[in-house]
Amino acid sequence: NADDLDHATKRPRPELVDRTDYSRWRMRDDHGRHTWQYLEDDEAAKEWPQTYADKYFLGQPLGLPDLPKAKNPLDAVRNGLSFFEKLQLPSGHWGCEYGGPMFLLPCVVISWYVTKTPIPWYYATEIKNYLFARAHPDDGGWGLHIEGETSVFGTVLNYTVLRLVGVDADHPKMVKARATLHSLGGATHAPHWAKWWLAVLGVANWDIVNPVPPELWLLPDWIPFAPWRWWIHIRQVFLPMSYLWSRRWQAEETDTIRSLRKELFVEDWKDIKWAAHRNTIHPRDNYHPKTWLLNLINWLLANIWKPIFRVKPVVDKAEAWALKLIEMENDNTDCLDLATVSGPMNTVCLYAREGPDTYAVRRHKERSHEFLWVKDEGLLANGTNGVQCWDTAFAIQAVMDAGLTEDPRWRPMLLKALEFLDDQQIRENVKDQGICYRQQRKGAWAFSNKDQGYAVSDCVSEALKSVIILQKTPGFPTLIDDQRIFDAIDTLLTYQNPSGSCSSYEPPRAGPWMEMLNAAEVFGRIMVEYEYPECTTAVVTALSLFHKHWPEHRAAEIQRFVDRAVSWIKTNQRPHGGWYGSWGICFTYATMFALESLASIGETYENSSHARRGCEFLLSKQREDGGWSEHYKACETGEYIEHPSGSQVVMTAWALIALMKADYPDPEPIRKGIKLIMDRQQPNGEWLQEAIEGVFNKSCMISYPNYKFTFPMKALGMFAKHYPDDTVV
Ligand code: LAN
Numbered sequence: 271n272a273d274d275l276d277h278a279t280k281r282p283r284p285e286l287v288d289r290t291d292y293s294r295w296r297m298r299d300d301h302g303r304h305t306w307q308y309l310e311d312d313e314a315a316k317e318w319p320q321t322y323a324d325k326y327f328l329g330q331p332l333g334l335p336d337l338p339k340a341k342n343p344l345d346a347v348r349n350g351l352s353f354f355e356k357l358q359l360p361s362g363h364w365g366c367e368y369g370g371p372m373f374l375l376p377c378v379v380i381s382w383y384v385t386k387t388p389i390p391w392y393y394a395t396e397i398k399n400y401l402f403a404r405a406h407p408d409d410g411g412w413g414l415h416i417e418g419e420t421s422v423f424g425t426v427l428n429y430t431v432l433r434l435v436g437v438d439a440d441h442p443k444m445v446k447a448r449a450t451l452h453s454l455g456g457a458t459h460a461p462h463w464a465k466w467w468l469a470v471l472g473v474a475n476w477d478i479v480n481p482v483p484p485e486l487w488l489l490p491d492w493i494p495f496a497p498w499r500w501w502i503h504i505r506q507v508f509l510p511m512s513y514l515w516s517r518r519w520q521a522e523e524t525d526t527i528r529s530l531r532k533e534l535f536v537e538d539w540k541d542i543k544w545a546a547h548r549n550t551i552h553p554r555d556n557y558h559p560k561t562w563l564l565n566l567i568n569w570l571l572a573n574i575w576k577p578i579f580r581v582k583p584v585v586d587k588a589e590a591w592a593l594k595l596i597e598m599e600n601d602n603t604d605c606l607d608l609a610t611v612s613g614p615m616n617t618v619c620l621y622a623r624e625g626p627d628t629y630a631v632r633r634h635k636e637r638s639h640e641f642l643w644v645k646d647e648g649l650l651a652n653g654t655n656g657v658q659c660w661d662t663a664f665a666i667q668a669v670m671d672a673g674l675t676e677d678p679r680w681r682p683m684l685l686k687a688l689e690f691l692d693d694q695q696i697r698e699n700v701k702d703q704g705i706c707y708r709q710q711r712k713g714a715w716a717f718s719n720k721d722q723g724y725a726v727s728d729c730v731s732e733a734l735k736s737v738i739i740l741q742k743t744p745g746f747p748t749l750i751d752d753q754r755i756f757d758a759i760d761t762l763l764t765y766q767n768p769s770g771s772c773s774s775y776e777p778p779r780a781g782p783w784m785e786m787l788n789a790a791e792v793f794g795r796i797m798v799e800y801e802y803p804e805c806t807t808a809v810v811t812a813l814s815l816f817h818k819h820w821p822e823h824r825a826a827e828i829q830r831f832v833d834r835a836v837s838w839i840k841t842n843q844r845p846h847g848g849w850y851g852s853w854g855i856c857f858t859y860a861t862m863f864a865l866e867s868l869a870s871i872g873e874t875y876e877n878s879s880h881a882r883r884g885c886e887f888l889l890s891k892q893r894e895d896g897g898w899s900e901h902y903k904a905c906e907t908g909e910y911i912e913h914p915s916g917s918q919v920v921m922t923a924w925a926l927i928a929l930m931k932a933d934y935p936d937p938e939p940i941r942k943g944i945k946l947i948m949d950r951q952q953p954n955g956e957w958l959q960e961a962i963e964g965v966f967n968k969s970c971m972i973s974y975p976n977y978k979f980t981f982p983m984k985a986l987g988m989f990a991k992h993y994p995d996d997t998v999v
Contacts, residue, residue: 713757
């Protein structure tokens with residue numbers, strides 16, 4: 271029987287069950303590496319009971335008692351902490367689902383399928399459940415992200431995933447999704463990345479994929495558009511894409527693949543004019559249409575260069591160098607890779623070159639599990655291998671802002687968090703830093719963990735602040751000595767851009783004009799690093815805090831860095847008074863950071879026109895009930911847009927923090943917002959999930975579930991410090 275389900279699932283078809291037994295899932299935290307285990311064996315399940323964190327992630331009842339009702343904001347922080355404390359994982363950090371984007375699970379599942387990796391029945395089952403739960407209720411399709419409208423990108427890829435994990439094509443939900451896909455034009459109307467995956471899978475012909483020449487990697491470094499200058503995520507995706515495009519590599523044909531050729535297209539597969547559809551795309555997916563320049567380049571590459579001038583020795587050299595770069599990434603991340611797109615793509619490249627049995631392929635497959643998460647709706651893929659260092663830093667700061675770091679009640683929790691950050695500091699630069707185009711990272715922290723090991727300016731900063739705060743609190747040990755703190759500072763100081771601002775992983779290596787070459791269609795602001803008020807503020811506040819405690823170390827440079835950074839923040843303010851956010855939604859998020867930057871040099875509502883305009887902008891958006899509620903569309907359009915479902919706790923906390931940082935003199939609006947946050951707190955101390963909080967590349971939203979704890983607690987704590995006598999209730 272040529273039915274590929276055997277190799278995909280190692281189980282006959284009917285074993286794709288309704289639902290797994292949720293009492294059998296456990297999250298294993300191995301020094302900040304997350305993997306979900308399904309304990310089929312009763313004995314094993316008994317020996318390893320579910321923790322509160324497991325149950326919480328899985329949406330199971332925790333059975334926690336009601337806490338005494340908060341009589342003031344500080345009580346509310348304490349109640350919040352006593353809940354949040356239960357979610358701390360054994361290694362000392364806070365983890366969570368990090369979903370939102372709907373193109374990540376397809377990367378993982380297609381990479382498993384084409385590398386003939388067995389997909390256990392409990393994974394397959396929960397992948398099916400997640401995708402069914404997230405199908406758009408009206409049309410049965412999927413969008414770019416969980417809150418987005420149905421697109422070809424989301425629908426073609428997630429439909430494919432469902433088929434690969436064993437769902438029947440005639441399942442009613444599949445029939446509905448397929449009808450929607452066809453009404454949008456079918457797979458020929460998909461954006462570049464989807465066409466690339468379908469070509470790898472052998473469902474589409476490679477001619478439908480716009481050129482991704484690995485030869486670009488051979489360009490000398492001085493060339494203004496050489497790939498080493500691109501934003502790290504796009505160049506790490508371009509790398510494996512270019513290798514497989516060059517080889518026109520395709521998976522072994524299976525029944526499901528043959529069937530998908532019929533299901534995904536409106537046209538008869540044999541008659542499709544592949545090359546003619548390279549630029550076909552549904553308007554809904556075409557968020558960032560390709561420029562005339564890129565279209566011209568693509569045409570020349572496809573019609574002149576490839577057939578006439580593309581020569582074997584150069585192709586070989588380019589492919590070899592691309593693989594070498596992938597190997598360096600293997601070494602630097604122990605085969606984890608930067609994130610959930612490049613990781614699965616690299617896995618396929620290594621498999622295509624070396625077959626199934628090399629160490630690198632096996633290790634990639636093992637590590638792919640670290641991108642997965644199980645929740646009440648099923649199994650999904652996270653945007654990175656977690657949010658470990660980032661959320662842990664904010665948790666510590668929330669306690670600090672409430673003035674509770676010295677309270678012995680929270681010491682064990684905080685000590686564990688400090689131990690985690692100690693363990694996760696990156697101690698060395700990567701090998702061959704210059705050759706693989708990496709940024710200095712010694713002394714840094716990554717967003718997730720040190721295995722991933724990519725320093726980000728604000729992740730280093732938030733972690734460093736948290737370490738300094740705790741280590742300077744009586745009763746906490748000095749786990750990270752001065753030299754290691756200096757290492758972090760030395761690395762941070764490499765992050766300033768000529769304008770004074772900071773970017774994310776690296777200072778920009780080319781200008782925004784590079785967006786002219788953005789081929790991804792579904793994302794904006796992806797080709798290079800930009801300047802971010804969020805990252806800039808984090809670095810400013812970290813350097814300032816450091817300078818307070820070590821006034822001698824590189825003092826003049828720090829002073830100059832901070833001055834220039836805050837001046838840049840001022841120039842980045844929009845005429846309406848707000849700042850545009852790139853990593854959280856949207857003006858509310860970035861305005862919080864910008865006002866914090868201003869406050870760090872003593873500029874507040876009373877003495878700074880920038881701070882005043884920032885406050886007035888936020889106040890003009892406060893709702894009747896005291897809350898704020900910006901909608902994700904603001905990230906796409908660049909205009910503040912209200913969320914139709916009303917005030918959001920996280921958004922409200924951001925706005926309140928901003929106003930308090932700026933020392934806004936009238937407590938009334940702040941009080942109203944604080945009351946809203948307190949009213950939304952549940953009797954057990956938690957807050958419930960509301961609308962999605964984060965964003966990247968303008969168009970794709972991503973969840974930050976721990977923000978509903980850390981930011982409300984920070985806002986409440988700051989209020990309690992600012993207005994110690996105001997009980998609010
Ligand atoms: C992240 C997550 C964290 C985020 C902050 C630290 C919050 C930000 O201040 C700086 C940028 C950073 C590190 C960031 C960059 C882009 C990421 C890695 C993500 C949003 C998580 C997922 C996303 C990544 C690009 C997803 C894969 C998609 C591609 C387009 C390659």
